[in-house]
Every structure is written in structure tokens, then in C-alpha cells.
Amino acid sequence: MRYLPLSDADRGEMLARIGVDNIDALFADVPKDKLLTKPLDLPRHKSELEVERHLGRLAARNVPASSVPFFVGAGAYKHHVPASVDHLIQRSEFLTSYTPYQPEIAQGTLQYLFEFQTQVARLTGMDVANASMYDGSTGTGEAVLMAHRVTKRRKAVLSGGLHPHYADVVRTLSRMANDEVVSLAPDVRAKEDIFAAIDDATSCVVVQSPDVFGNLRDLRPIAEKAHAHGALLIAVFTEVMSLGLVTPPGEMGADIVVGEGQSIGNGLNFGGPYVGLFATRQQFVRQMPGRLCGETVDAEGRRGFVLTLSTREQHIRRDKATSNICTNSGLCCLAFTIHMTLLGEAGLTRLARVNHANAVKLADALDALPGVSVQTAGFFNEFTVKLPKAAAGVVEALAAKGVLAGVPVSRLLPGAGLDDLLLVASTEVNTDEDRAALVAGLKEML
Amino acid sequence: MLNRSGQIAGRSDDATSAGGGAHPTFTGNRALQQEEALLFEIGRRETTGIDIAEPEAFKPRLNGLERKGGVDIPGLSEPETMRHFVKLSQKNYGIDTGLFPLGSCTMKHNPRLNEKMARLPGFGDIHPLQPLSTVQGALALMEELSRWLLETTGMKAVALSPKAGAHGELAGMMAIKAAIDAKGEGATRRVVLVPDSAHGTNPATAALIGFQVKPVPARDDGWVHVEDVKALLGPDIAGIMLTNPNTCGLFEPQIVEIAAAIHEAGGYFYCDGANFNAIVGKARPGDLGVDAMHINLHKTFSTPHGGGGPGSGPVVLSGRLAAFAPVPYLKAEGEGLTLVEHDAAAAEGEAPFGRITAFHGQMGMYVRALSYMLSHGGDGIKQASEDAVLNANYVRACLSDLMSLPFGDKPCMHEALFDDAWLKGTGVTTLDFAKAMIDEGYHPMTVYFPLVVHGAMLVEPTESESKASLDLFIAALRDLAMAAKDGDATRFTGAPYHAPRRRLDETRAARSPVLTYRTPEPVREAAE
Incomplete structure (x- = not known):
């Protein structure tokens, strides 16, 4: 077996050195009748070539985003990731290292985490960011728990524009922790009256922008209202690239900013691994979940980095920890940091403009189709269109023709009476031909 | 490379840290051991390593929420980016660097075939909300993985x-x-x-x-x-x-x-x-x-x-x-x-x-x-477990005369736990011992966990180590253990001497946390 270096001769010598006759003597504490005597019902080992063939066959049954005109978003976005990103994250010293608990031999990881935290703080307009969460949705759940710790209240108000899966994550966690959640109804035009839901028992208001329908939301009045009641504003995003072009939540009064960072540096991967971004104000830093990397000096006075404020964390505080998170999204942070470094402000803002321009172009083309109307007035790279029939069937039919048109709202919100709505995303990867294919396909269908 | 205090980053006049009387260098680099400044010290706001054309003129539809004042994130060209991150990588220890006996963490070999497979476009480039008819292979993979997990666990x-x-x-x-x-x-x-x-x-x-x-x-x-x-x-x-x-x-x-x-x-x-x-x-x-x-x-x-x-x-x-x-x-x-x-x-x-x-x-x-599972097969995953247990017991058996076992000399599973009773009176702590292992080219074992054992050292070699690799590791640990017992405390208390950094001040980091880079602004600081 190519991954196992010991030979049978080695094994024999080692058993002798240990002083036992056979390997099962080392498993003596396993109850006799529980030690497996027959092989498991699993195939025998395979060569590299055989594994490639087997998995290659499975992969070939899927339709990759880059092989078709592709407009699917709703929380994960198809962007171009530079070749150097994927090369660098596969450096052994990054790929095969552990959480940097021994900082003297983990300065590489620690320094990029420090750079990552700084990039995230600047992007979101906040003071501090942590070294990542699993993804945007679990980060949102953690943000709500953090708000409860800060305010010592236990009621969260969720905007109807929050991604329904994110809302489900928050509701599941809150139900289990016996915390209260008020969920506003989804509203494609973002006309919800969120102010009415905020009162003196409210711990936090959770608002996404761009929201799940694509609407860009002015968070300032919501922040004002929340703060007037002693509540926090949690600003959520699922498309981090929007921050290249749109007023950051930190400038609109958000207390915690949390979102999905997949768009920068990370592929679609059928939903994971992704990277949750989490930022807040300096005053709340000790209530934050997750790892934090901080600057310090070594015994010779040289600058270095360490994991810090770990008295918040589970390995020290156990049942009093701010979160149970341990492993996070290390390598995905690295991919984010590298891609962000390549972009810089100049590249990011231009890329964001291209995304927006492509979406505007597509929105105008779709809006011109008879029976189709764009529902979203202000958006970044994703918007909602209303179709004259159920969107799910249209998407399925277009998929059969080789166009992945978007996400039917009914996939996220079944039974909500929003079956004729379709979420459409357009990023820098879409060409004029892609857009033409979607427009033509829809026209034929309707 | 100047750091923000205007000093050459990493420069040190303590010759011991350079490994035996070496001259300090101008750059603070030591041949392949190179210092690297922060992105925020070397990047430029106008620089980008991505070529993308500006879109044709269009009317933005951002609901009046255009970002003003920029993003203040510097960029690097591609060659500079490569060097920045390659240099950072060289300050890290990974499984491919050497034996990584971090107990409870199972630092076994990461086969590169797995990386290649995960990057097949049919897996890496599919969206979680695509129509399910277009991802049947992905669902089949999830089902096959489930079958392996259920068969191996009996759940x-x-x-x-x-x-x-x-x-x-x-x-x-x-x-x-x-x-x-x-x-x-x-x-x-x-x-x-x-x-x-x-x-x-x-x-x-x-x-x-x-x-x-x-x-x-x-x-x-x-x-x-x-x-x-x-x-x-x-x-x-x-x-x-x-x-x-x-x-x-x-x-x-x-x-x-x-x-x-x-x-x-x-x-x-x-x-x-x-x-x-x-x-x-x-x-x-x-x-x-x-x-x-x-x-x-x-x-x-x-x-x-x-x-x-x-x-x-x-x-x-x-x-x-x-x-x-x-x-x-x-x-x-x-x-x-x-x-x-x-x-x-x-x-x-x-x-x-x-x-x-x-x-x-x-x-x-x-x-x-x-x-990994397909490569090992049912036969290989069993062998891997046995080899992991064998390797841990071999390390235990070869060190038990020098280092103390908290629960007596009985077989362990995949990791061997030592306590610090054997270090009593040496002036060397578990942490010191771990840091001295770094100088020997090893990642330390897990230390001070589990909490129920005083000064715990939890060694998990995994099945990925050859007997020769284990023998060298054991010899190194024996040498260190004997040095500790012989009163050579400075080899430990000042360790590591040869790593990219000497011991780092964690108390200082926690007392006044600096979690993001702040561009030095001497004028404003003076005014405060």
C-alpha cells in the first residue's frame, strides 16, 4: 500500500521491541466480542490510476460552471481565480501544516492570518476581524450569539432579505439554545417594515445587503433605530466582491459584519469549503468567536505573530467559551488573502465595476423580454426577475439546453408563493455570448 | 526590508540565534531563511496583479450606495505576490517537512492524488444550487462516501x-x-x-x-x-x-x-x-x-x-x-x-x-x-489503523525508560502520553522540552493536553512514518531527555534558537491586542 512505509519485517521487529506477539495484543482493551474478526464489506485498495478513473467517471456526470453560460448565485458565485492562487495554497508548508499553536515555526500561517484580518477589516470598514469562520451562514449564527452576550438580551430580528438558508441556520441554533427569533417575511422589493420589529428586548437586527433578492440596502436608518433601543446591527453579505463598489457596512453603523468570502480566491466546490468573514468594533473584541492572530515580539525583540485572546476559546474556557469553534477555514483564508493581494484596491474596484456592469447589461436585456420584469432597483451583480410561469421548470428546461440560468426562489423558499421569481447573477466570467444565450433561451421558453 | 519602526526586520545582534557565531547580515536574512515584511508595508494601492479591462461606460444602479474613499488595500504584481507568499511558506512546518507528532491531531500524510481529484471541474467547479439533474455525479459521490462511513462505523x-x-x-x-x-x-x-x-x-x-x-x-x-x-x-x-x-x-x-x-x-x-x-x-x-x-x-x-x-x-x-x-x-x-x-x-x-x-x-x-478510502480499500484502512497503533507503541516502548508514563507501562492506541514527572528538578518544563524539539527539526508533540495529566506530552506519530524515521526521532528525543537530566537547562529554556523566531511574547499580545495593521502616522500620534 503506497501510503504505508512499514514493511512486514519492520512490523515484526517493532512488535518484538514492544514485547508483544501480535498486533491484536495492542488492542487488548477492546472488548473481545467487539473486535472485528471479518473484513468490512468494502472494496480492496486501488492504484492511483484506478482511483482517478473511478472518481473521474463521477465528476464527468456533473456540469461545471465554466462549461456553460452560467448565472447561478444566491450565496455562492462563479468568479475567475488566478492560477497563482491555487499554486500557492498547495505549497506543502501551507497545505500540510496545523493550526499555529507553535508560533516559532508557524510564522507563515500567522502572518497571512494577520494580513487576512487586516484586509477583512478594511473591506468591511470595521476595526477588527477574526481569522475566519466556516462560512457566512455559520458566521451569522455566531454573530447572533455574540450579540446576545454583548447586550445580555436573547431576541434576534431577522430581515426577510436574509438568505433563507442563513435564516434557517440562525433559527436552528436559536431554537436549540432557547433564544427568541423574529423573522420578517421575504419581500422581493425590500419594503419590509423592520423598524416596527425592533424594541427594547431586541438584541440584534440581522440585515443582508445585497439581500437575497439582490437589493442593496441602506443600513443607516436601521442602525439608528437599533442603537436607539440598545440593540446591535449585524450586517450580512453573501457576495464579498460587492464591497469593492458599495458603501461598507462599517460606515453605515453596523456593529458586527459577517459574510461569505468564497468569491475571492475560492471555487464553488458544490458549497464548501468556503470562508466566513467576521468583523466587529474594537470594543466587542473580547466577545468575538473564533481565532484571532495578534502582533507581538520574540525574545530578541523581533516582530512576530501569535494566536491571541485565547481565553475566549474552547480549549481554555471549555463550557464558558464564546464559541465551540476549533478548526476554521485556514487554507481558504490563505486563498482569499492571496487573491486579494493580487487584486489590491485597484483590481478589486475594477473587477467589482465589471461585475456590476455585466449585471446591469443583463438586467436590461431580460427586462426587455415580453412578460419578464426585473424586480430589483438597486443591485450589485445579482437581481430578481419575475417570469410569467414557475421559475423552477424554466431553469430545468434551460439546463437541458446547456444554460444554467439562475436559482428559482422556490428552491430556497418552497411554498412561499414566490414560484415565478428567478435570481440571476452575472459576474466577470459572463461574456456577451453567454448573456445572449440566456436571453434567447428564455425567449423561446416563455 | 525595513519594518515600521524603521529597523531592519529580523536583524539581531545575538549571534547565538544565527547558529554559532555567524555574522549578522545587513538584510536580516540568513541565506534561505528570509525575512518578509507585511503586505501593507510592501504593497501599493495603485498596483494590481490582475489584468482586467474597465467596463464600457454605463449608468450604475447602486441605490446611491457607492463606496467613497476607497478600500485602502494595497496590491502586488504576480511575481511579487509569488515571492511574498513563498517566503511566508518557508517559515512554516508541515507534514511534508518532517515528523509531526501532534497528539490528537493526526498529522498523517496528505496524498496529492486527493488534491488532484478535488480539483476536477466536475467537483470543484459546480454550484450548490445548480439543478440537481446537473450534479448527479456529486450526489453519487456523497452517497458512496456515506456508505464507507456507515460501514466503518456500523451506524x-x-x-x-x-x-x-x-x-x-x-x-x-x-x-x-x-x-x-x-x-x-x-x-x-x-x-x-x-x-x-x-x-x-x-x-x-x-x-x-x-x-x-x-x-x-x-x-x-x-x-x-x-x-x-x-x-x-x-x-x-x-x-x-x-x-x-x-x-x-x-x-x-x-x-x-x-x-x-x-x-x-x-x-x-x-x-x-x-x-x-x-x-x-x-x-x-x-x-x-x-x-x-x-x-x-x-x-x-x-x-x-x-x-x-x-x-x-x-x-x-x-x-x-x-x-x-x-x-x-x-x-x-x-x-x-x-x-x-x-x-x-x-x-x-x-x-x-x-x-x-x-x-x-x-x-x-x-x-x-x-x-483516500478508495486508495486504501477496506484492507488498507485496517492496516493504517494497526500501523498507527504500532508506531505509537514503538515510540512509547523506546522512551519509557527515560520519560515517565502517567498510567504505567501498558499499551496505548495511536498516541503515547507522557507526563513531566521525569523532568522534576531539571529546571526544564514541558514547554521548554517542546521548544527544544523545534531546534532538532521536529514539530513538538501536543503539550499540556489532556489537562488531567501534569505537563502532558501527547505523541502521535501516525502510520505515515517509516521505522527509520521513528528511530531517528526516538534517538533525538533520548538525546534531549538525557541533556535535560544532565542539567543542560539552557538548551531548553532559551529554545528555540534556530527557528525563524525565538520564543514569542504571548502575554504582550493579549494585554494590548494588535489585530490589524495600522499604517504608522507619526504626526497624528504626536498630536494625541
Whole structure:
């Protein structure tokens, strides 16, 4: 077996050195009748070539985003990731290292985490960011728990524009922790009256922008209202690239900013691994979940980095920890940091403009189709269109023709009476031909 | 490279740190050991390493929310980016660098075939919300992985979506809570037993969803005793969270009796599967009475740790909990597969407790783990467990005359636990010993965990080490141990001497945390 270096001769010598006759003597504490005597019902080992063939066959049954005109978003976005990103994250010293608990031999990881935290703080307009969460949705759940710790209240108000899966994550966690959640109804035009839901028992208001329908939301009045009641504003995003072009939540009064960072540096991967971004104000830093990397000096006075404020964390505080998170999204942070470094402000803002321009172009083309109307007035790279029939069937039919048109709202919100709505995303990867294919396909269908 | 205080970063006049009387260098570099400034010190706001054309003129539709004042993130060209991150990588220790005996973390070889497979466009470039008709191969892969996980654990169902081990714990404990609520016992069954030796995530997870954590005290043999558990059982018991093999590296011999006692009391048995890698193919948690167990694909099934993630923590469930598995989950439909993505779509007899993440979990890790499983086969995964246990016992046997074993000279599983009794009077602590290992070219073992052992040193060599590699490691540790006993304390207390950094001041970092880079602004600072 190519991954196992010991030979049978080695094994024999080692058993002798240990002083036992056979390997099962080392498993003596396993109850006799529980030690497996027959092989498991699993195939025998395979060569590299055989594994490639087997998995290659499975992969070939899927339709990759880059092989078709592709407009699917709703929380994960198809962007171009530079070749150097994927090369660098596969450096052994990054790929095969552990959480940097021994900082003297983990300065590489620690320094990029420090750079990552700084990039995230600047992007979101906040003071501090942590070294990542699993993804945007679990980060949102953690943000709500953090708000409860800060305010010592236990009621969260969720905007109807929050991604329904994110809302489900928050509701599941809150139900289990016996915390209260008020969920506003989804509203494609973002006309919800969120102010009415905020009162003196409210711990936090959770608002996404761009929201799940694509609407860009002015968070300032919501922040004002929340703060007037002693509540926090949690600003959520699922498309981090929007921050290249749109007023950051930190400038609109958000207390915690949390979102999905997949768009920068990370592929679609059928939903994971992704990277949750989490930022807040300096005053709340000790209530934050997750790892934090901080600057310090070594015994010779040289600058270095360490994991810090770990008295918040589970390995020290156990049942009093701010979160149970341990492993996070290390390598995905690295991919984010590298891609962000390549972009810089100049590249990011231009890329964001291209995304927006492509979406505007597509929105105008779709809006011109008879029976189709764009529902979203202000958006970044994703918007909602209303179709004259159920969107799910249209998407399925277009998929059969080789166009992945978007996400039917009914996939996220079944039974909500929003079956004729379709979420459409357009990023820098879409060409004029892609857009033409979607427009033509829809026209034929309707 | 100048740092922000205007000094050459990394320059040191202490010749010892350069390894024996070397001259300090102008740059602070030492040949291949190179200093690297922060991105924010070397990047430029106008620079980008990405070529993309400005869009043609158009009217923005941003609802009046244009960002003003820029983003203030500097960029680098591609060659500069390569150098920046390659230099950073060279300050890291990884499995490919050398033996990585970090107990409980299972730093085994990460096969590159797995990386290649995860990057096939059919896996890496598909969207979680594409029509299911366009991702049937991905669903089939998830089903095949599930079959492996269920066969190796002997359990009834698996929830794949947890994003890491602690997230799997959370999912498992939520399933337990849901099962208790379904019986109408939610108000009374609130106590979860957690042994003192447990990973910190266990009590943190239980507390997160409102359980009251009650510790099971440690015994001096390193095992959890069924009578200690029974003494804590009552009508308020929700369950126990037990690691097996446990964090002392021992298989719990009374596990079957403990499971029976918990079940008898109306509770559930959560097993922390962090150490499952010792028993794959040898024993099945389902046969031992376990109700829920997460599996760290990044430990047992070799997906890379990546400097702290991403992980993946599928949780397997017994028949008593299977109905409560969270959405999404797989289901056969016609000739293909579908995903149940909403509670409301559950079939009769299914009662999903909700959703724990936006999408379907860590697909990238599923591919890597299945690639590992297929490569090993049923025969190879059993051999891997045996070799892991053999290697740990070999290290234990070869060091037990010099270093002290807290629970006597008995076989361990995949990791060997030492305490610091043997360092008494040497002036050397466990931490010092660990730092001296760095100078010898090794990543230290896990130290000060488990908490139940004084000055713990937990050594997990994994099955990836050859006998020659182990022999050298043992020889190095013996040399260090003898030096400590011979009074050569400075070799330890000042260590590491040869790493990219000497010992770092963690107290200072925590006292006044600097968590982001702030551009020096001398004028404003003076005015304050």
C-alpha cells in the first residue's frame, strides 16, 4: 500500500521491541466480542490510476460552471481565480501544516492570518476581524450569539432579505439554545417594515445587503433605530466582491459584519469549503468567536505573530467559551488573502465595476423580454426577475439546453408563493455570448 | 526590508540565534531563511496583479450606495505576490517537512492524488444550487462516501454537512436534544456528562445549546469507570460525551457497560470521534453502543489541515437518532438521487432538526476523503489503523525508560502520553522540552493536553512514518531527555534558537491586542 512505509519485517521487529506477539495484543482493551474478526464489506485498495478513473467517471456526470453560460448565485458565485492562487495554497508548508499553536515555526500561517484580518477589516470598514469562520451562514449564527452576550438580551430580528438558508441556520441554533427569533417575511422589493420589529428586548437586527433578492440596502436608518433601543446591527453579505463598489457596512453603523468570502480566491466546490468573514468594533473584541492572530515580539525583540485572546476559546474556557469553534477555514483564508493581494484596491474596484456592469447589461436585456420584469432597483451583480410561469421548470428546461440560468426562489423558499421569481447573477466570467444565450433561451421558453 | 519602526526586520545582534557565531547580515536574512515584511508595508494601492479591462461606460444602479474613499488595500504584481507568499511558506512546518507528532491531531500524510481529484471541474467547479439533474455525479459521490462511513462505523445514518469536528459535535448534540424534545423530556433532561480529559470542544458544544455540563472526574488509570458514570445518572441526564479512544491514548475498556448505563437512564451516548483513526477496520462504534459520533475527515481520512482548516465533520447516527438528522440529506429518487433541503420536505418518520450550514457541507473534503478510502480499500484502512497503533507503541516502548508514563507501562492506541514527572528538578518544563524539539527539526508533540495529566506530552506519530524515521526521532528525543537530566537547562529554556523566531511574547499580545495593521502616522500620534 503506497501510503504505508512499514514493511512486514519492520512490523515484526517493532512488535518484538514492544514485547508483544501480535498486533491484536495492542488492542487488548477492546472488548473481545467487539473486535472485528471479518473484513468490512468494502472494496480492496486501488492504484492511483484506478482511483482517478473511478472518481473521474463521477465528476464527468456533473456540469461545471465554466462549461456553460452560467448565472447561478444566491450565496455562492462563479468568479475567475488566478492560477497563482491555487499554486500557492498547495505549497506543502501551507497545505500540510496545523493550526499555529507553535508560533516559532508557524510564522507563515500567522502572518497571512494577520494580513487576512487586516484586509477583512478594511473591506468591511470595521476595526477588527477574526481569522475566519466556516462560512457566512455559520458566521451569522455566531454573530447572533455574540450579540446576545454583548447586550445580555436573547431576541434576534431577522430581515426577510436574509438568505433563507442563513435564516434557517440562525433559527436552528436559536431554537436549540432557547433564544427568541423574529423573522420578517421575504419581500422581493425590500419594503419590509423592520423598524416596527425592533424594541427594547431586541438584541440584534440581522440585515443582508445585497439581500437575497439582490437589493442593496441602506443600513443607516436601521442602525439608528437599533442603537436607539440598545440593540446591535449585524450586517450580512453573501457576495464579498460587492464591497469593492458599495458603501461598507462599517460606515453605515453596523456593529458586527459577517459574510461569505468564497468569491475571492475560492471555487464553488458544490458549497464548501468556503470562508466566513467576521468583523466587529474594537470594543466587542473580547466577545468575538473564533481565532484571532495578534502582533507581538520574540525574545530578541523581533516582530512576530501569535494566536491571541485565547481565553475566549474552547480549549481554555471549555463550557464558558464564546464559541465551540476549533478548526476554521485556514487554507481558504490563505486563498482569499492571496487573491486579494493580487487584486489590491485597484483590481478589486475594477473587477467589482465589471461585475456590476455585466449585471446591469443583463438586467436590461431580460427586462426587455415580453412578460419578464426585473424586480430589483438597486443591485450589485445579482437581481430578481419575475417570469410569467414557475421559475423552477424554466431553469430545468434551460439546463437541458446547456444554460444554467439562475436559482428559482422556490428552491430556497418552497411554498412561499414566490414560484415565478428567478435570481440571476452575472459576474466577470459572463461574456456577451453567454448573456445572449440566456436571453434567447428564455425567449423561446416563455 | 525595513519594518515600521524603521529597523531592519529580523536583524539581531545575538549571534547565538544565527547558529554559532555567524555574522549578522545587513538584510536580516540568513541565506534561505528570509525575512518578509507585511503586505501593507510592501504593497501599493495603485498596483494590481490582475489584468482586467474597465467596463464600457454605463449608468450604475447602486441605490446611491457607492463606496467613497476607497478600500485602502494595497496590491502586488504576480511575481511579487509569488515571492511574498513563498517566503511566508518557508517559515512554516508541515507534514511534508518532517515528523509531526501532534497528539490528537493526526498529522498523517496528505496524498496529492486527493488534491488532484478535488480539483476536477466536475467537483470543484459546480454550484450548490445548480439543478440537481446537473450534479448527479456529486450526489453519487456523497452517497458512496456515506456508505464507507456507515460501514466503518456500523451506524444507521450520516449527516454529512457539518463543516468541522466541533460543528459535527454540535450537530450530534442537536440531534440528541431533538430526540429528547420529541419525547417531551426537554425540560428535565438537561445534564450532559463530560470527562475531565475531554477536548474543550465537548463542554463548549454542550453549553452552547443550553445543556448543563457535569464533569466525570479523572481516575489515576486514565480510564472512565462505569461506576463513576452511574453515580452521576438520574432523571435529568441527557447524555454523555466520551472520546474513544480517549485523549490519554487509551481505549475505554468499559465502553459497552457505560453505553448500557446511559441508555438505561434514558440518555444518549455521544462519542467524540477525533481518535477514530486508531480503530477503523478494528472495531465499530455502532457495535459499542454509540448514538452519535463525528468523524474528522481531516484527521482520520487525511484531508489536509491547511494551517487550521478547512475541516469536515460528518456525524454518524444510531437508529435512535437517525430520524432527526439535519437537512440537507440524500434520498434515492427514480434512478438518481435527490437532496431533501427543507424540513417541510421530510418524509413520514423523518423529523430533521433543522439546518446547520448554508449548503451541503464540505464537498471538497468529501472528494479527498473518498479518494483516500478508495486508495486504501477496506484492507488498507485496517492496516493504517494497526500501523498507527504500532508506531505509537514503538515510540512509547523506546522512551519509557527515560520519560515517565502517567498510567504505567501498558499499551496505548495511536498516541503515547507522557507526563513531566521525569523532568522534576531539571529546571526544564514541558514547554521548554517542546521548544527544544523545534531546534532538532521536529514539530513538538501536543503539550499540556489532556489537562488531567501534569505537563502532558501527547505523541502521535501516525502510520505515515517509516521505522527509520521513528528511530531517528526516538534517538533525538533520548538525546534531549538525557541533556535535560544532565542539567543542560539552557538548551531548553532559551529554545528555540534556530527557528525563524525565538520564543514569542504571548502575554504582550493579549494585554494590548494588535489585530490589524495600522499604517504608522507619526504626526497624528504626536498630536494625541
